Amino acid sequence: MKIAELVLLAFAGVALCACRATQDSVSTDQPSEMDADFWTKRPSTAHNLPPVKTSADNAATTTSPGSVRTVEDPLRPIEGAPTGRVWLLEMYQNAVNEKERLARVATDTARDRDAALAHVAELEKARADLESRNAALASELAKLQTKSLELARRLAESELARLEAEKAALDGRVVDGGAEKP
Numbered sequence: 001m002k003i004a005e006l007v008l009l010a011f012a013g014v015a016l017c018a019c020r021a022t023q024d025s026v027s028t029d030q031p032s033e034m035d036a037d038f039w040t041k042r043p044s045t046a047h048n049l050p051p052v053k054t055s056a057d058n059a060a061t062t063t064s065p066g067s068v069r070t071v072e073d074p075l076r077p078i079e080g081a082p083t084g085r086v087w088l089l090e091m092y093q094n095a096v097n098e099k100e101r102l103a104r105v106a107t108d109t110a111r112d113r114d115a116a117l118a119h120v121a122e123l124e125k126a127r128a129d130l131e132s133r134n135a136a137l138a139s140e141l142a143k144l145q146t147k148s149l150e151l152a153r154r155l156a157e158s159e160l161a162r163l164e165a166e167k168a169a170l171d172g173r174v175v176d177g178g179a180e181k182p
């Protein structure tokens with residue numbers, strides 16, 4: 001989103017720079033005599049600047065002093081700076097492509113999020129099922145432990161009863177056996 005905004009801001013900045021002044025927004029005052037020195041033609045020292053138009057070239061486009069003339073060419077070309085409609089179209093196309101890419105990423109992310117939420121719901125259901133199964137198994141374990149303890153108690157009681165019966169039987173024989181000895 002940030003890249004698209006930056007591209008749009010750059011596009012707006014270039015568009016604002018390309019605006020031309022209207023007749024109403026420009027002062028039509030006559031230049032002062034001090035400014036006459038400023039506006040005199042100076043020799044160009046730059047190597048790659050286009051040649052300066054002479055007064056013969058400007059004769060057809062010369063207007064009265066103090067009036068504004070509209071020129072299609074840039075006043076000061078900047079080397080290395082992209083200009084023109086092709087560059088603007090490329091910037092616009094790049095912004096559109098970036099916007100489409102971000103829209104695809106947003107769609108993919110939303111789809112992945114929805115799939116993850118569905119998976120989380122499935123896992124929550126499975127967890128709830130496992131918790132209910134765990135509770136059922138815990139109650140069954142408690143019942144089996146209670147039953148096992150009951151069986152162990154009954155077995156111990158029956159074993160004690162058997163041992164007491166054996167003891168009584170042995171005591172009875174000893175008593176009977178002791179009388180026969182004298």
